Amino acid sequence: MSNQEEILAALKEAVVEYEEDDCAEAAQRALDEGVDPMIAVMDGLAAGMEEVGVLFDTNEYFVPEVLMCADALYKGLDILRPHITLDDDSPKASVVIGSIQGDVHDIGKNLVKMMFDVAGWDVHDLGRDVPLESFVEKQLDVNSDVLAMSAMMTTTMMGMKKVIAMVKEKNPECLIMLGGAPVTRDVANLFGADGYAESAGNAVSEGIKMIGRLREFQKGDIK
């Protein structure tokens, strides 16, 4: 096994086994040994998180384990990210994210946010119980590429429709993603959203699945 492969495997394992210290150590080694930090993030940390998603789907892992894995991932990410150099020609992608007004659940939203962090996006996290207008204002203000909203209760889900209408009216270019336990593809279509994070009835696996899709995206598999 080459040095790089070994380090990527160590990063992956540290995330899966939720060992924060091991993760930080492996990230530092990646830098010391000259591994491209972007590769370390995507094929090390994010790949590990993808495996966590599989474990979660088969009920091997549960919410606490997943959150601890996320903690480990952030330990590594904090070390690697400052060293990722971006092409000046391609401006950094940005996202406005938050849990919708009336909803105070944000475990799922934070996992989705993690996915954008991993990808090196500019993340504008509005937090939870975000007034509908604030989504619109922030989106117009920073002109983000993506607006991501989450609702964990069926009652609050209805507010997303209003936000989509308001944003699309002023800025039809913005891509809108919805997520959360009660959100289905039908709902997303009905509300006029562009994307929908497939959910296995739980925001956690959904957030993780999006990481997988993002990795494909970064590799140029999907456009």
Add this chain to the structure above:
Amino acid sequence: MAQETVNVIFQPSGRRGEVPKGCNIIEASRLLGCDIEALCGETKVCGKCIVRIEDGHFEKYNIQSSMDHVTPWQEEVEAKFINPENREKGFRLGCVAKIEDDILVFVPEESRAGKQVVSKAARDIHIDFNPTIKLYTIELKKPDFEDKTGDWERMTNGLAREYGLTDLTIDIMTLRTLPGALRAKNWTVTVSVWNDKEVIRIQPGKVTHTYGIAIDVGTTTCAGYLCDLTTMEVIGTSSMMNPQCKYGEDVMARITFHMTTPGGLKRMSDDIIEGINSLIDKAITLTHPKKKKIKKKKGEEGPVEYKEIIEEGVEYLRINKEDIEDVTIGFNTAMHHILLGLDPEPVGLAPFPPVIHHSLDIKARDLGIDINASSYIFAMPNEAGFVGGDNVGVLLAEEPYKSDEIQLIIDIGTNGELILGNRHKLYSSSCATGPAMEGAQLAFGMRAAPGAIERIEIDPDTQDVDYRVIGHDKSRKFSKPEEMKVKGICGSGILDVLAELYRASVITKTGVFNKKFLKDNPRFRKNADTGQPEFILAYKEDSSIGKDIVITQKDVRQIQLAKGALYAGCKLMMKRMGIEKVDTVKIAGAFGTHVDREKALVMGLFPDCEIENIHGVGNAAGDGCRAALLNKKKRDEANWCARNVQYLELTVEPTFEKDFMEAMQMPHMTDKFPHLEGVVPDHVLNQGPKGPVKPEVKS
């Protein structure tokens, strides 16, 4: 060619699935494991299998159900058992109606084989006697030319003179009965006065008893306690599933149904009112002798007649609907709003404000509740968020605001409600436990009825399972397999199972099946269809449904979510109060009386506490509702409680996420449980994140 199938859903059991098109409802119920009474073996003569086909679109199941989706009405068979009014409502005989297209079937309590065990029984708690309805018997002089005062003034003058009652008012419905009542028994009447203010009933002659009913409307189950308002005695209890269950399992789903379906609120409101009327009916029927249909001679026509079967030595009170003069209702805020037809939408959105906090006195007839015409319903006040009058009921029954010791009261239902504090400070909060602990959403979850596993013990050495089922008095160890007739697992069994799986090392503290340890254990396997790991609680030969009864990894996770939410709630409240431990833990809820306190602590339902100080207090919400029925001071106390208990919105507490996460493990990820030492083996209690390691036995 593949056989055509249709979707069938049975309510309230929630059993659902596909069945071959053209089979009748009884056959479908057997296929899907929902038992309908069929004494005659489908020969269409017993009339026991009456069910109702629901009409309309049901978002939750995504099906369109209609009476036209079954074969047409058979007048000669069905008219004997179902009157035209009920036929209109969609009632049919299960053995007659064959299924042609998707349907949602409601199985009324009477038609269910294996009646639910009423676990919401009334408990003996101390209540001061001071009912809202008081009876005054008065003898009046009949009018003559000397004194030609009107009937009402004549009576109120008498009541003022004899009992010092002044400023009385009267409801029009009662006033209409006044002249007749006065003259029926020679100007002696018994007057029912509500709150020393309003005359709500006038009966001829001397009457010594009057009745009321306290109703606890839960998201999933409802219970009624029929009480004698003059002796405080509980005469009868009745219970039923909340008929709104078909619109969604939890309060959020019900509120969403209202938001997405035009007329949804009215449908749900009408359903629960109809339910309450049948609950009252059921309770008063118990005070009458049983009835038997009189057999008709061949060819004899005419309406069905009944004869009473009077048991010797039994005194029948024969209470009628008109004799119910007072009703108190306790419910969570969402149930409150829906029953009263108040818009529940705002209460479903943070910060969850209710339409009203204060209690309400509403004329029963305005709600369509069929009791004495002029009587009032007392709707318990709401606290905040989803914490409503049911939690106020728990407070009234347990009175932590009168105690010095710090009590933690956990009311387990579809929504978990928590109270923490003592006479100096009280907090309340609620958490979404979901229906898992009541048996819903688990692979073999069921309600507490015969065939339900209610107690479980797992041998820590062999991982062998011993259990008890409702309806059979000996445990598995002392029975033959065929005696067990297991069908599933109910609430109290579910509380046991997590603790026992953990204690016996079948699962690790994180909740995952302990594969390394179980290895080739025959009870542990991967489900052939789903690939999910599962553990067999009862083998096929013990079961009456021809299947192994298992608990799956997903089931374990569901229970963990519920228990984690409760534990996190307790902990956040303790943090807010600045305390490390509580003096007493009380567990309320439908199975509060059945809970095994040691196992509740082992699974980590709440933070560490001395096992002796953990108590099951049964359906405290219902008891509190009964207290408000029998003692009007309790109604003032209820309003005081509702506004003086500080409500804590758990999910916005800064450490909620972390606390919730840590609390999902058994008994907790990091918190210490000194009181479990000796109860749980050391190597299990102090296991690392990778599971218990059994110490080597030195030879």
